[in-house]
Amino acid sequence: MDWLTGLEGTPAGHNLALVLALTAAILHAIFGALQKGRHDPWISRMAMDLSYGLIALPFALFVVPWPEPHMWPIFGGAMVIHLCYKLAQGFTYVKGAYTVVYPVVRGTGPLFAVIGAMIVFDESYSALQWVGIGVLLTGIFGLAVYNFIFLTVQRDTLVPALALAVLTGLFVALYTTYDAYGIRATANPFTFLMWFFALDGLLFPPLVAIFHRRAVARIDDWPALARRGITGGLVALGSFGSIMMATRLDKVGEAAVLRETSTVFAALIGWIMLGEKVGPRRLVLMALIALGAVIVEFSG
Template sequence: MSDLILSLEGTEAGHRLALILALTAAFLHAFLGAIQKGRIDPWLSRGAIDTAFIVLTLPIALFFVPRPEGREWLLILGTMPFMFVYKWLLALAYTRAAYTVVYPVVRGSGPFFTVLGAWLLIGETFTPTQWTGVGVLMGGILGLAVYNMRHVQVDRERLVPALWLAVATGLAVAGYTTWGAFAIRGTADPFTYLAWFFVVTAVDMPLIAAWRWRRMSQTPPVRDVFRLGVTGAVIGWGSFGTVMLATRLDKVGEAAVLRETSTVFAAMIGWLVLKETVGPRRVMLMTLIALGAVIVELGG
């Protein structure tokens, strides 16, 4: 598999595969958000997922992929601060406002920061047409955020801090995406980076979740936490793994923008699975998001 990925770098087939991987990441990311929505405390749920990441991935990292060597360890460990900050900010935002308010702001601000980061760190550039597509996509996502803020019952006093946290989380998303792309390109075997990524970036939240569990007056059923952790880890492998592979094969900015169509998938899952109402305004905004992604893809 590693040889296949390496052989496709910089080719038209690699570009097409990167497109498929980025859209797959979008769907899986939306599905991961849906299974976490409102069920369990966000600190506990992330702790359960990260625990499952370590338990399930460490044997793969130790026995089934080449060991990192020299500079590769620095690239892998350099991912840790970005992911730690991302998880902390996201959990803080979710404890202050609803998922439907926070999620679109995080995903809407992320692509802009990622495109800038890819330009600064990797030297990628976007055409004017692609920047137009980024603007259209961000407009649709942030429009969804405004719509949700007007129609979802929220604590107005906590809303402003939650929105600032959501924007900061979007910046953290750009940080780990850009650094991850830089790191996976600097690692000889991409699956070496991915395996150790899921291990080293998962060491923080289990400790926080354990501390929080001991101080909760009423804890959720252990079976539910276990099920969420394993399911979330498996989906997380697909979500993070596919977008990181896409950034190895093709432009980081394009992969990041296409991933943010996850907002469309999230709304569709909410409508089809969670039986939420999707009115004409939300359909229009989702169409804008999809149109923005198409413009970015065609304008490259």
């Protein structure tokens, strides 16, 4: 921990934050595909949250330092924000095809996260970095528009799905900024991470079990759901943990933008794992997303 926090604000810390943000992008795309895959999105999320909550709980109780008193209200705020985010995300995945709604969610998030970082953390960005953000958003929203026009699945619920995707993106920006504040408010970042995962992971599953109990009762393959839950829980620990740590080591806005290269990985996953088509036009749009991220990273 001492070595890691010693990297804050240094070139080495900047480079590590870059690696962590890109790692979070890949893992977040996998996490989204796991939630949208075989099982009902609510049930998948319940299993994955429960898994990472149970994994983190012993570390929170017995390994990391106990949170400082001022951290408990911060954890409370984080739980409310993430609960709203999960509700919005769950309804979005129910209503819309993964490769349509995911780019909208991830495109809305970084723009507002950058604005939030400017207000909360007094971060600034060069003109060329704003160009990079524009290029990235052009690719993300271009991908969403292309999917909106040409995709044939779940057309009847596409408009409400897109509206929910925008709402989810706003919550992504909110939790990115808030969690960055939270992980910087404690002396030991692993205290925030382990307690966040323990509290967050054990809050949502009981709510799903109560309010979505009919879907729970219809589960006919508990071993498969458990495997998905454990896999998703481990992926979530790596994904969310990486991006939170990146926001402590370096600029919040840059980390948020780099994470949105997850849209590229999501499209590839949708093609390979979910059987959704990826044509040359979409490949060009995905290249714009990657180019925008590169411009933001290397023009700072």
